[in-house]
Amino acid sequence: MTWKRTTTILTLIVTLGTAVPAAAATRAPAPTVVEALDRTAHPLRTVDPGGDTRDLRPLDRMIADAEVVGVGEATHSSHDFFALKDRLFRHLVEKKGFRTFALEAPWSTGLRLDDYVVHGKGDPRRIMREEFQRDYLWWNNTDYLRLVEWMREYNIRHPADPVRFIGDDTAWTGPEVYDEVVARVAAADPASGERLNGLYRGLRPTVPTGTYIESYLGKPYAERREMAERTGEALELVRRTGADGGTVQDATAIDRTARQYAFDFEEPGQIAEAMRYRDQAMAANVLWWQRHTGTKVLLSAHDAHVGYESYDPAYPKMQGAFLRDGLGAAYVNIGLTFDRGSFNATDQDETAVRRWTVGPAAPGSNERTLDRVRYRDYAVDLRTVGSPARTWLRQARPTYRIGTAYPDGPHDVALARTHDILIHLHRVTAARLRDR
Template sequence: MLYIKRPVKIFFCFISLLITFPLLGQSILNLSFEPHVNGNQPLKLWYTKGPNYVFYIDTTLATEGKGSLVIESKLAQPTAFFTIYTNKLPVDSVKGKLLTLQVLARAEKPIVIQTYIAVQGKVDRLNDVLRMDTLKSFGKWHPYKLQIPVPLEAGQVAFGFRMFGSGKVWFDKATILLDSIPYPDIPIIEPDSSATTASARTPSQIEIDWLQKYNLPLQTFNPAVPLEDLYFIKSIMGTAQIVGLGEVSHGSREIFLMKHRLLRYLVEQHGFSLFAIEADMGAADRLNQYVLAGEGDPRQLLTGLGFWTWNTEEILGLISWMRKYNMKSTTKVKFTGFDMQVPEVAMDNLWQFAEKRDTLLKNSLQPIKEFIKTVRTTNTRAGMMSSQLQSKARLACRLLHERIELQKGYYLNILTLDELSTLRQDLLLLNQFIEFHLLPLKEAAGYRDACMADNLHYLLGKYPKEKVVVWAHNGHVSNQGMYVDVRPMGRYLKDTYKEKYINVGFAFGQGSYRGIDPASGKIATIKAEPAQVGSYEQFFDKVNSSAFMLDLRKISLSKATQWLFEPRYFRTVGAMATRREFSQTQIVKEFDLILFLKESTAAKAL
């Protein structure tokens, strides 16, 4: 299930300009070409090229305001046959959007001019679009308009105007549109070559005031207290039937409790009835029997998930709440998982079925059992595993699949459709586990996210009328991908389910979390790295609230909000602590909503 380029001849000097364009400080583009801006440097952010041409602001002629841009040749026959007047947009503001350039132009005599947009990748030119005209009816303003889709892999974007030959040309009232929305002429902040972030600065007062006005405050992370402060969520839910709840680490007590509280709200107020966690699907089904019917010991079943990250008081409290809710409610909340890293339960299910119903399956299951045992006992990947074992495991999965499909009639005589579907899914989990461990580590992370998305799609097919809460790391629920070369599970879900999938990214300002200490290799309480200067967390921490949410989908670009659209440092920690907790991302692309907590403490181990 899961898973315009227009060639134009262009001179080499223009391409080299894109590559060598200097990074500058805080100034405005000055698209209306006003004379007294940027400290009386109205063309500060523009780059000019071409001998025997001059560039300046004309304060005697303008369509609006007090000035217009002039390109003028000083010689009757300039030695250069064209000139460039260009600027770069912050590329992360325009990636993935339709970029439109509009401008008015006039000349003192018939002359050839050109407007252009060019997109440069990290290595190769990706896209350019230009319009070249001879202005014959001089003395009048003529409108120009260009459009180009900017690829996500864009490295730099430039636009500008050219004049060929001698004469004088005016440009005014330039406008940039991103997906038909005007790009405001506000301060653009780009780092110099020594900068460590896209905007290494502290928040301004106008930015703090905006955050203070538009944040959605949350009273507490305690899941047991009344939910009235969450009722605003109803107005931002839309048609969502899948809600991904992220987490900045796998060990923050406050984040776990807040996610529990959000789950309770979604269940009680919006009828969500399927809970899916980043854990083994088979083991999660055993916990489901507890929350539905009280079967088993929840502590033992929680340990059986195979993820130490969930062996905490907070997750046990969530499971206990689900059980209590199901005991008094006619609508039951189900517990399930969607990961594929712990296939032992799937193997047990298939082995027991083979012993009781189809002993021929055991011959094919044996090489897979050996593969799992080798992974568990040696903690190895394909590079240290015999090629014979690898081939046998892959062949066994193929033969098992073929037998089940060829004997489908037999299986339908002894199984229900739902039981047959579960049998196939268990086999798929084994195959996913094998392929995950045979892939190079660099590719395995992306493969895992694709598998988790497929497994969620299976669950949504199994429970077609259910609305689901997905519990996973920020990196998995995100829309674009917070890690290099990894397409996240959230991207697959967004592509497939559109507006029915929304996600919530989580962040905290300071404190600690539970994780693996890389020095000792043991699970410990890790002191969190302080929020870096210019990080999203530093901005969020200025709000006078211990916890709040922001709806990132409804924020318009302005002087007060530009920082949200810029790539900034954002904390991300997995199961293991790292020396550098912050990496660059752009949260408006990654999340629909962001939930910030000022303090985090380590989750409490069972």
């Protein structure tokens, strides 16, 4: 007994004294941030639409049952971002039942393009040329033209289950929307129609989109406030007549345009309030459409607008945060980053559009680390990535967030606090703008 017990103890001592250090000697070191991202990243085959989409299946799982998916862009004019959104939308239409493409463009612009994709009304090239001016000129590109034409072709094949196009922004409402609202109200109540026509007098645009936006910004603050008071009164009149939901929404779009300009842009605090109003209005337009039509929506906008956190005090709360308030987990957003490449933007004086080139990303930036992942282009779910990448992704560091004018940034962004999913591209190229 004593011998056996001693032998057993000796065996344990040998086991603990030799095997354990051997195990310790072979224990894998803690993963780095890049290694943690490697384990959860899913490679993308291409950004361009067409062909095999099996590489997008991991994104299907990440999106899950979301009703609205915001897809960002780190510049406002790179081909790869626009093409990828086209590819994602086609895939989500076919595999996940999505039916609406929403763009950071005016509500009335969306109505004109929707008329084309659903009914074949108008020429998309002309619509894009007339609507995408000044702040929206970036959308008049060959990639979005291809998307719009694909949507029309899809609807010819599926007339009973069409895809739709909407704009969610506020800077412009076309004259045809004023006329439609007045006509619908007048048909039911001629006296109210006459009153409405008077309230809208002088507000209907009579000049091209870009000229209208420029002239509106140049009006005195008091005049802009008076215009918003009239559109607000008009909206209440439309509501009192018992107009249908679509007519009320169109009158709301008119009112939102006027109220977007009814801020004192000489006051920094008012500028921030104007930007908050814009993001809230854009979210409200998307929510109205989604609830009214019941369709799943891909929302295209800048990374900043689809995200949850703002990196700029001039933008107190972003569209993505408002959408999360309204939809909860039914809203998911995808941020887009890139390491190097080109894009279109004006200079800071906004005097000319030119092609800019940046990269490789600087040391200490988010993109510098993201570009070391083993895949050239990939998607990763920021909500499920392991340590230490999870902590790293929640820390703010320099990131490309380029708007309509350059130089711009980099800006300090905490990726995992801003986005649910990330798609990183190694290189991007400037979009091909039309009519320039």
